[in-house]
Amino acid sequence: MRKVAIVAAGMTRFGELWESSLRDLFAEAGLAALRQAGADHVDSIYVGNMSAGRFVGQEHLGPLMADALGLAGVPATRVESACASGGAALRAAYFEVACGASDLVLAAGVEKMNDGADVTDVLATAADQELEAYHGVTFPGLYAMIARAHMEAHGTTEEDLAWVAVKNHRHGALNPRAQFQREVGLEQVLASSMVAEPLRLLHCSPVSDGAAAVLLCPLDHARRFTEAPVHILGSGMATAPMALADRADPSRLDAVHRSAAAAYGAAGIGPGDVQVAEIHDCFTIAEICCIEALGLVETGQGGRAARTGVTAHGGRIPVNTSGGLKSKGHPVGATGIAQAIEIFEQLRGEAGRRQVEGARIGLTQNMGGSGASSVVHIFGRV
Amino acid sequence: MPSPRYWREIPARYRLEASKCSACGHVTYPPRRVCPECRKDAPQRTTLSRRGTVVTSTVIHVAPSDFAMQAPYAMAVVETPERVRLMVQVADCDPATVKPGMEVSLEFRRIRAEGHGGILCYGYKGVPAG
Amino acid sequence: MTGIVGYGAYVPRLRIKVEEIARQWGKDPGAIRNGLMLREKSVPGLDEDTITIAVAAARDAVERAGIDPAAIGAVYIGSESHPYAVKPSGTAVIEALGIGPNVHVADFEFACKAGTEAMFVALGLVESGRVEYALGIGADTSQGAPNDALEFSASAGGAAFIFGKREVLVEVLGVCSYTTDTPDFWRREGEFYPRHAGRFTGEPAYFKHVTAATRALFEQTGLGPADFRYAIFHMPNGKFPQQVGKALGFSAQQLETGWIVPTMGNTYSGSSPTGLAAVLDEAHPGDRILITSFGSGAGSDSFALRATELLPRRRGRARTVRAMLDGSRRYLTYGEYAKHREKIILNGQS
Numbered sequence: 001m002r003k004v005a006i007v008a009a010g011m012t013r014f015g016e017l018w019e020s021s022l023r024d025l026f027a028e029a030g031l032a033a034l035r036q037a038g039a040d041h042v043d044s045i046y047v048g049n050m051s052a053g054r055f056v057g058q059e060h061l062g063p064l065m066a067d068a069l070g071l072a073g074v075p076a077t078r079v080e081s082a083c084a085s086g087g088a089a090l091r092a093a094y095f096e097v098a099c100g101a102s103d104l105v106l107a108a109g110v111e112k113m114n115d116g117a118d119v120t121d122v123l124a125t126a127a128d129q130e131l132e133a134y135h136g137v138t139f140p141g142l143y144a145m146i147a148r149a150h151m152e153a154h155g156t157t158e159e160d161l162a163w164v165a166v167k168n169h170r171h172g173a174l175n176p177r178a179q180f181q182r183e184v185g186l187e188q189v190l191a192s193s194m195v196a197e198p199l200r201l202l203h204c205s206p207v208s209d210g211a212a213a214v215l216l217c218p219l220d221h222a223r224r225f226t227e228a229p230v231h232i233l234g235s236g237m238a239t240a241p242m243a244l245a246d247r248a249d250p251s252r253l254d255a256v257h258r259s260a261a262a263a264y265g266a267a268g269i270g271p272g273d274v275q276v277a278e279i280h281d282c283f284t285i286a287e288i289c290c291i292e293a294l295g296l297v298e299t300g301q302g303g304r305a306a307r308t309g310v311t312a313h314g315g316r317i318p319v320n321t322s323g324g325l326k327s328k329g330h331p332v333g334a335t336g337i338a339q340a341i342e343i344f345e346q347l348r349g350e351a352g353r354r355q356v357e358g359a360r361i362g363l364t365q366n367m368g369g370s371g372a373s374s375v376v377h378i379f380g381r382v
Numbered sequence: 383m384p385s386p387r388y389w390r391e392i393p394a395r396y397r398l399e400a401s402k403c404s405a406c407g408h409v410t411y412p413p414r415r416v417c418p419e420c421r422k423d424a425p426q427r428t429t430l431s432r433r434g435t436v437v438t439s440t441v442i443h444v445a446p447s448d449f450a451m452q453a454p455y456a457m458a459v460v461e462t463p464e465r466v467r468l469m470v471q472v473a474d475c476d477p478a479t480v481k482p483g484m485e486v487s488l489e490f491r492r493i494r495a496e497g498h499g500g501i502l503c504y505g506y507k508g509v510p511a512g
Numbered sequence: 513m514t515g516i517v518g519y520g521a522y523v524p525r526l527r528i529k530v531e532e533i534a535r536q537w538g539k540d541p542g543a544i545r546n547g548l549m550l551r552e553k554s555v556p557g558l559d560e561d562t563i564t565i566a567v568a569a570a571r572d573a574v575e576r577a578g579i580d581p582a583a584i585g586a587v588y589i590g591s592e593s594h595p596y597a598v599k600p601s602g603t604a605v606i607e608a609l610g611i612g613p614n615v616h617v618a619d620f621e622f623a624c625k626a627g628t629e630a631m632f633v634a635l636g637l638v639e640s641g642r643v644e645y646a647l648g649i650g651a652d653t654s655q656g657a658p659n660d661a662l663e664f665s666a667s668a669g670g671a672a673f674i675f676g677k678r679e680v681l682v683e684v685l686g687v688c689s690y691t692t693d694t695p696d697f698w699r700r701e702g703e704f705y706p707r708h709a710g711r712f713t714g715e716p717a718y719f720k721h722v723t724a725a726t727r728a729l730f731e732q733t734g735l736g737p738a739d740f741r742y743a744i745f746h747m748p749n750g751k752f753p754q755q756v757g758k759a760l761g762f763s764a765q766q767l768e769t770g771w772i773v774p775t776m777g778n779t780y781s782g783s784s785p786t787g788l789a790a791v792l793d794e795a796h797p798g799d800r801i802l803i804t805s806f807g808s809g810a811g812s813d814s815f816a817l818r819a820t821e822l823l824p825r826r827r828g829r830a831r832t833v834r835a836m837l838d839g840s841r842r843y844l845t846y847g848e849y850a851k852h853r854e855k856i857i858l859n860g861q862s
Binding site for chain 2: 133136137
């Protein structure tokens, strides 16, 4: 396989973007990436998107998005893995370049959540329809159960969960593209309204519109497009039983463990080598479980990481310098690509006030549903 | 809820019909062809006991539209004696009392109604035992 | 000899006190309580309806009968609150219990006597030899209009009876029906609440039919009130069954066990059937039991029964009516009650 690099990136702000339609968002992100690279053509497009069909009644996003970029004719397909759709799109693009089939591929993600659909109902399609959604459990409800299981097993507290939100908002306050660019206090998080016990409103990532896009090409071609390419060192993906009830240990995200092992193996590095990471904090508990599964902290120690500053900017392993899903926003299909963009900018020294000094190796982890799918990518400064 | 989809699930939803792998004995619910443990395609029909123990739970406050009137309600992963886990509501009690280890019996209840004109959907809920 | 081979009942856990309803409408709770001889009533949970009540009661009936549900050849459910206007309650019940598909199923409707109707037909089908076992259920989640007298009593619950010829727990000694066209209480298609003709529901309706059916049964069987240990009458409130029982020659003691209405309320099609279940929870072998229902419109079914030696040996297999009435329960406020009974107009309703 050839070595692959990311050579350009573009994204919209994330937030309630009333003026922008699904295709407006995509066009903005895609064009920004193409312009940054000075590219006027791509060999193919992968669009990560969870549920345009249910949010805005639109399927068949591949050709629609190609068309929106003025690139009708180019091979284009939509990739879906619930909230890991973006990461899965990146992975598909990566392999298409790595295997030699294409030399310039746009990996993008988009979601338009605010056009009036019942978001709780749509997001529940990421859960098991027959076993879970049928009975009335919601997406936050599944993570709430994971939280309780983690609290039972490891003594994680509600305050530990709240610290993740506080940390990520502190980071997001420095991100001009974040949905929420303001800090929140611990008391504020603990007093916010209950969604599914123990998860409160401020433990949950918001409902967002947004799009993000990156351009991939063989590392050997990268200098045509940028002085500072970022090398994709490895990609790993795994799945786990869909229904929470079908997993042996509800507090353990097996798909994350497996996808991480695959990515570390492909990249030839270990968790100790990672210097900055974007991790899927759809709910505060998710970040806690994922940093354990990624081997960034010991199992059971995830709860303390945000509280003690281990995963804060300036700590041992800064996690979610972008603000994470919590503060930056979570337009579902776009998130996996936006994570890659944060690492891309970190490794190029372009992260401004969020910069992790001297970062050479970065990681993104993007997760679908209640942990039924996970995609991990590892990146290296060139 | 489309009728064919609902109707296919009746044996599982109404009678807790499950499948037991004739090769390794693992029980899955609802029934499926391929055993997730040993991957053999050799299922036999079996039925779950109507009782279990809470493994983990939560209380849903922000509910999907069809469940809005019931909120807040407890949801739990319940494990039956066959070592099968189900996701069910726990009813007939203060949701705050639902904890891991709680013994429940599984009772036939109306799970949801599809608005005012759609079909009625039934299934099992956990009810604290004793 | 055909009889009841298994029985079961179900009372929901939620309750509302008569005082709470009276308070809502500015009525004197003491006067209501004394006038109706009623203290509280059962309320169905948001996830309960005639089908779920029928399943719970029928399951206990199958337990007590000790038969394979697949042997049941007919299932009849009588209710005023079938969940669908068109689609039988019985089909959901057979699937839940593992009965059929070679089974005859029908839903019955005759105001509050639809339950005993189901029993009447189930009995006849077994007697004729057409099926080996037949299940007759009376279950309801009755509605009473806000600020109407019926709101104090309309409640939820039901009972199920399996009829057969082998290992009979309760023999059927005789059965009579008495029916006329009497517009005392009704509900038109599309209306949410029933209406009634006030005091006309008393003497020309309830008392006339209960008395006529019971007397016809006395004549048919040659039995009189003294021959029975227990008598159960339809219970629209606490007072009517006491009055009609006394007028027919029964003592307060004979009426006591089946008189569950003060705490249960009137579960319409489930009323006298659940009273019967409460009696079967206690009756000794040889005890004769009279049950006469009443359904507005109007009619009464009257059964003379006798407990066998088998009854005390089987009844411990499932829960008793008193255990459900007196056991774990939760009292609702009127607001919660209104929500549960769908009396609140929601967005999207026309």
